[in-house]
Ligand SMILES: Cc1cc2nc3c(=O)[nH]c(=O)nc-3n(C[C@H](O)[C@H](O)[C@H](O)COP(=O)(O)OP(=O)(O)OC[C@H]3O[C@@H](n4cnc5c(N)ncnc54)[C@H](O)[C@@H]3O)c2cc1C
């Protein structure tokens with residue numbers, strides 16, 4: 001039976017979602033805050049996103065590296081991957097942080113904060129109805145709101161997918177990291193970040209992975225050179241079916257049968273587990289934000305201005321619910337802007353979204369910032385470009401790396417970088433000086449020649465890529 005609490009509660013500030021919405025800075029001690037959270041405290045990154053995935057990637061990298069040690073004359077082999085031990089180490093740590101975060105916000109150390117464990121939905125102007133986990137419903141009226149409710153996994157419309165007969169064998173990133181045992185076979189549907197990272201993790205752990213991509217390349221939003229190179233690399237590690245779609249899913253003994261439509265016609269494969277990774281949809285629709293006057297764009301994202309203010313006064317948004325780049329460092333930066341602007345309405349700060357970097361934690365690692373070559377072509381942006389292979393620097397040579405590279409795009413007139421893309425060892429770290437150069441307007445030539453580069457470090461990849469850019473009037 002559902003109980004409705006008659007009393008309407010009023011708060012100065014209502015925060016919906018405890019991912020980056022939980023990053024409340026000093027200065028809010030005297031603000032009466034409601035925090036509404038339907039899922040785990042700490043949100044996606046902590047519980048089912050960045051943190052656990054990268055805690056799986058690290059042992060996967062070790063297993064992958066061990067298998068290839070013989071190439072460099074070191075005899076080693078992977079005796080066993082103890083899935084249960086790896087999984088339990090990860091979630092024992094993460095679950096404790098989740099519980100600690102919830103207790104902290106609910107306890108005496110933050111007396112100005114009331115936590116509502118339940119699902120919020122706007123029912124009118126600045127009025128949120130929360131279906132609490134205890135079965136009751138609480139209406140909350142806020143003076144100000146922060147919409148930080150993130151995004152959710154997209155489940156494609158595939159015949160058979162909703163059948164109870166396949167339940168337990170079909171997973172998403174929300175559930176696959178807690179499965180009881182390492183599957184022998186896994187099919188991954190999708191070709192973006194999540195598909196790529198889990199393909200690396202599970203194939204490195206010994207699962208026979210088959211990845212299904214509807215397009216002709218993996219990670220197709222990356223620079224075209226990177227995406228092509230990664231697709232070739234991935235095909236050496238596990239099965240990749242390109243230009244292929246799933247037409248039906250059905251039970252098959254203890255596993256699943258996946259019917260496919262591909263370039264050679266219809267086929268089917270058997271597997272133990274299907275992982276669906278075809279994107280995430282922002283949660284503004286489920287939150288019914290339009291009931292409080294907040295508009296969404298055609299892609300379902302809450303519309304915000306440079307101050308992260310929505311189309312409704314006193315309602316701000318941050319992170320996946322509004323941002324085209326669903327990344328934790330974006331959500332965190334937006335949270336800083338939101339929480340500053342709420343306290344300083346007369347002098348709000350703006351966010352600069354121009355140089356948002358990204359990384360894919362695969363083998364090889366990938367990182368980028370700015371324009372891809374296909375973006376530049378589509379926008380008609382003039383550019384010069386250079387590629388520097390790892391094989392051409394001492395640290396890459398030492399690794400016998402014959403395939404990976406950095407690629408830069410620069411403005412031929414100013415020498416300013418337009419885009420930077422790295423595929424190879426430590427790409428996510430190596431990209432940082434290039435992000436810095438773009439963020440602070442440092443021209444490529446000055447960056448390359450105006451400082452010492454440590455020899456023989458991997459950063460020489462960046463130095464040499466910069467020096468290779470065919471920019472007029474550069475020498476020395
Ligand atoms: C598998 C995976 C790996 C990732 N890896 C990386 C990575 O390596 N690097 C990176 O930068 N990004 C990564 N991301 C993306 C990153 O996790 C997100 O961009 C980021 O967590 C978004 O933060 P947020 O605060 O906007 O939303 P979230 O952290 O998702 O928080 C939203 C919260 O709102 C709650 N909520 C939703 N609707 C309601 C409602 N109606 N009522 C009450 N509560 C509600 C949810 O339960 C959730 O806790 C990854 C994502 C996934 C799924």
Ligand SMILES: NC(=O)c1ccc[n+]([C@@H]2O[C@H](COP(=O)([O-])OP(=O)(O)OC[C@H]3O[C@@H](n4cnc5c(N)ncnc54)[C@H](O)[C@@H]3O)[C@@H](O)[C@H]2O)c1
Nearest residue numbers: 156190191192193194195214277278279280326359360361
């Ligand atoms: N390292 C990181 O920073 C990291 C890691 C994981 C996730 N994330 C974030 O989470 C988001 C979600 O990840 P994701 O991999 O689910 O999404 P994604 O947007 O990266 O990739 C989705 C892929 O699924 C494909 N696709 C879409 N619909 C399909 C369908 N019906 N059938 C087959 N393929 C289909 C798309 O072509 C695309 O290749 C990412 O966009 C990223 O922002 C980041």
